[in-house]
Amino acid sequence: MNDMTHAIEVENVYKVFGRKSDTALKMLREGHARDAVEEATGAVCAVIDASFRVAEGEIFVIMGLSGSGKSTLVRTLNLIHPPTTGAVRIGGTDITTLSPRRLRELRTSTISMVFQHFGLFPHRTVLQNAEWGLEVAQLPAEQRRVKAMEALELVGLKGWEDSYPGELSGGMQQRVGLARALSTDADILLMDEAFSALDPLIRGEMQEQLVELQQTLKKTIVFITHDLNEAMYLGDRIAVMKDGRIVQIGSAEEILQEPANDYVEAFVQDVDRSRVLTASSVMEEPIATILRREGPKAALRTMRQRQVSALFVVDPGRRLVGVALDDDVMKAVRSGEHSLDPITSSEVPTVTPDTLLADLLVPSAESRLPLPVVDDGKLVGVIPRVTLLAALATGSPNGVADGPADDGLAENGTPPATVPGSPESADAEEVSE
Amino acid sequence: MDLNGLPRVPVGDWVDAGVDWLTDNLTWLFDGVSAFMSALVGWLEAALLFPPALVVVVAFAAIGLLVRSWKFGLFTLASFALIVSMSMWEAAMSTLSLVLVASLITVAIGVPFGILAARNNGFSTFVRPVLDFMQTMPSFVYLIPAIVFFGIGKVPGVVATIVFSMPPAVRLTELGLRQVDKEVVEAGEAFGASPSRILTRIQVPLALPTIMAGVNQVIMLALSMVVIAGIVGAGGLGAMVFRGVTRLDVGLGFEGGLSVVILAIFLDRITSAFGERASKRTSR
Ligand SMILES: Nc1ncnc2c1ncn2[C@@H]1O[C@H](COP(=O)(O)OP(=O)(O)O)[C@@H](O)[C@H]1O
Numbered sequence: 001m002n003d004m005t006h007a008i009e010v011e012n013v014y015k016v017f018g019r020k021s022d023t024a025l026k027m028l029r030e031g032h033a034r035d036a037v038e039e040a041t042g043a044v045c046a047v048i049d050a051s052f053r054v055a056e057g058e059i060f061v062i063m064g065l066s067g068s069g070k071s072t073l074v075r076t077l078n079l080i081h082p083p084t085t086g087a088v089r090i091g092g093t094d095i096t097t098l099s100p101r102r103l104r105e106l107r108t109s110t111i112s113m114v115f116q117h118f119g120l121f122p123h124r125t126v127l128q129n130a131e132w133g134l135e136v137a138q139l140p141a142e143q144r145r146v147k148a149m150e151a152l153e154l155v156g157l158k159g160w161e162d163s164y165p166g167e168l169s170g171g172m173q174q175r176v177g178l179a180r181a182l183s184t185d186a187d188i189l190l191m192d193e194a195f196s197a198l199d200p201l202i203r204g205e206m207q208e209q210l211v212e213l214q215q216t217l218k219k220t221i222v223f224i225t226h227d228l229n230e231a232m233y234l235g236d237r238i239a240v241m242k243d244g245r246i247v248q249i250g251s252a253e254e255i256l257q258e259p260a261n262d263y264v265e266a267f268v269q270d271v272d273r274s275r276v277l278t279a280s281s282v283m284e285e286p287i288a289t290i291l292r293r294e295g296p297k298a299a300l301r302t303m304r305q306r307q308v309s310a311l312f313v314v315d316p317g318r319r320l321v322g323v324a325l326d327d328d329v330m331k332a333v334r335s336g337e338h339s340l341d342p343i344t345s346s347e348v349p350t351v352t353p354d355t356l357l358a359d360l361l362v363p364s365a366e367s368r369l370p371l372p373v374v375d376d377g378k379l380v381g382v383i384p385r386v387t388l389l390a391a392l393a394t395g396s397p398n399g400v401a402d403g404p405a406d407d408g409l410a411e412n413g414t415p416p417a418t419v420p421g422s423p424e425s426a427d428a429e430e431v432s433e
Numbered sequence: 434m435d436l437n438g439l440p441r442v443p444v445g446d447w448v449d450a451g452v453d454w455l456t457d458n459l460t461w462l463f464d465g466v467s468a469f470m471s472a473l474v475g476w477l478e479a480a481l482l483f484p485p486a487l488v489v490v491v492a493f494a495a496i497g498l499l500v501r502s503w504k505f506g507l508f509t510l511a512s513f514a515l516i517v518s519m520s521m522w523e524a525a526m527s528t529l530s531l532v533l534v535a536s537l538i539t540v541a542i543g544v545p546f547g548i549l550a551a552r553n554n555g556f557s558t559f560v561r562p563v564l565d566f567m568q569t570m571p572s573f574v575y576l577i578p579a580i581v582f583f584g585i586g587k588v589p590g591v592v593a594t595i596v597f598s599m600p601p602a603v604r605l606t607e608l609g610l611r612q613v614d615k616e617v618v619e620a621g622e623a624f625g626a627s628p629s630r631i632l633t634r635i636q637v638p639l640a641l642p643t644i645m646a647g648v649n650q651v652i653m654l655a656l657s658m659v660v661i662a663g664i665v666g667a668g669g670l671g672a673m674v675f676r677g678v679t680r681l682d683v684g685l686g687f688e689g690g691l692s693v694v695i696l697a698i699f700l701d702r703i704t705s706a707f708g709e710r711a712s713k714r715t716s717r
């Protein structure tokens with residue numbers, strides 16, 4: 001992480017609303033509690049001492065309950081709410097020192113934003129909405145059109161450019177919001193609860209589409225949400241906010257496995273673990289293995305010692321060759337066979353370390369053996385069914401129930417894709433009125 | 434003199450003194466304003482009265498038809514023809530000129546003030562009681578200083594009308610701008626738009642239905658005030674009504690009053706049609 005370039009660096013940022021913000025700030029720094037400060041000064045301490053860095057190309061999620069200061073914090077990043085104190089560095093420059101003009105240039109070229117209730121201009125067409133940033137940048141009309149059309153196409157809104165936002169469904173409106181943000185080619189995207197106002201189904205689609213877009217666009221995204229599952233699905237790293245303060249920053253797994261305090265622990269209790277944890281976080285050391293060259297007799301001995309009924313056969317580089325079952329091993333020993341090869345079945349279902357637990361449920365249920373976790377051909381771990389169940393049961397019984405019902409059937413960790421790229425099918429149905 | 438033991442507070446004397454000072458020192462300004470307004474009113478009145486009355490009636494009917502509907506066009510045609518046949522046409526066009534000029538100036542002053550009030554909370558809290566005062570003051574009280582500064586005639590009528598009809602222009606402009614969704618304004622800001630671009634491209638277009646409602650109210654208030662101003666020599670329908678009252682000529686008073694009502698309906702329907710059109714474009 002250290003040698004990565006940081007697109008955004010936030011250092012000791014405070015945002016206090018109200019007349020007596022100086023007094024409030026002083027009190028906060030002296031260690032007074034937020035409630036006491038607000039009572040004494042009448043100010044609102046929306047963000048207190050926030051510090052974090054966002055790497056280039058990262059999706060950084062800020063999560064917290066309503067009123068915890070998320071929207072305010074994200075608005076300090078483009079100075080819509082200038083911090084009361086603290087530094088916000090974008091590409092190394094402290095933007096709190098910029099002149100209004102330079103700041104506007106920065107907003108036009110480098111940082112764009114997507115809003116919770118879309119923030120579209122109802123009196124402008126979809127195309128004119130998408131052109132907004134380019135119009136501000138004073139691009140010639142023809143270039144504006146081309147770029148805005150590209151962005152609209154990217155989000156699957158081709159053919160809707162002459163409609164008005166009011167004629168579109170929520171999901172499509174937010175696509176316009178996204179297109180408006182993408183059309184300026186800004187490297188940094190601020191998304192304030194961008195999907196929170198959408199129906200769960202559409203929200204899921206939008207999340208998937210964002211992840212897909214991100215694979216090619218590689219933007220630096222600061223994504224705000226109050227939805228833990230969304231945070232865990234989208235975030236490379238997550239900052240948890242409470243009452244204006246950031247209480248923990250870490251990857252989804254870190255936050256789930258090692259919550260910094262009781263608050264975070266309570267917060268993550270209901271998360272659908274099956275969609276956050278991956279095979280690598282629960283897999284166990286493979287002990288029921290045998291080298292391919294060792295032969296059936298050695299295999300039998302190992303099985304007895306380890307009290308297992310099957311062994312994973314590996315070659316010296318720990319490459320998984322296949323699996324040998326106890327019946328076959330017995331037969332081979334009886335018939336004086338010296339090699340394991342004839343009885344090694346290579347038809348083993350394997351999973352990768354990145355596979356989500358939700359996607360392990362079906363293979364695990366169908367297999368009599370622990371699931372081998374294979375990375376680049378190498379056997380790196382195994383997941384016995386009981387391990388999987390235990391991992392899902394921790395904290396939330398829902399984890400087990402939800403998993404297979406939703407997308408347990410999806411392959412390789414990507415939830416079932418519905419839309420991207422086919423506006424006619426899914427989108428047509430979204431049109432309201 | 435000392436009623437209830439309280440000393441008399443000479444508010445009236447102070448106002449008199451202030452008015453005296455103004456007339457002594459700012460005559461050049463009043464003369465300039467006076468010349469400008471009477472030129473504007475005179476020009477408009479001349480333009481309306483230059484063609485034959487029925488041609489103008491048909492023109493108004495066409496406006497009614499284009500802006501609203503054929504029914505309203507027909508209504509305009511019939512009702513304006515009635516004004517002509519009651520021999521109220523000249524008076525009506527004179528009143529209309531006064532109303533339009535006064536409303537134009539009111540809007541030109543009131544809307545910028547409304548914008549200022551929407552952007553500046555301090556100014557807003559300062560301006561609110563002033564507007565309340567302007568609106569609750571009995572309307573003909575404005576005529577007194579107006580006559581003092583501008584003499585008898587059309588100009589004091591216009592000036593008093595401007596003062597009287599100003600509040601809705603300021604109020605509804607401020608309200609309309611403040612009602613624009615905060616996120617939409619932030620969206621303008623977040624992409625680097627300057628405050629003036631946000632104002633002209635986002636806030637004003639979205640506030641337009643409300644601003645138009647204000648314009649509608651301004652015109653209605655202006656009409657009522659202009660009729661009252663007829664008393665002080667502003668002429669027009671007000672003078673007709675006033676003559677009817679002083680001569681106890683019920684017929685004349687009624688004809689004048691009916692013409693006022695017809696003008697009022699026309700102006701109201703036309704301006705509210707613009708408002709409806711604006712809100713159709715801006716509603717989601
Ligand atoms: N412009 C403002 N003026 C005063 N207080 C504000 C303003 N914006 C937000 N707040 C307050 O700051 C706190 C955090 O709000 P916000 O950042 O919107 O939280 P979140 O987005 O997490 O719901 C809330 O108590 C809110 O009332």
Ligand SMILES: [Mg+2]
Binds near residue numbers: 070071193
């Ligand atoms: Mg918020």
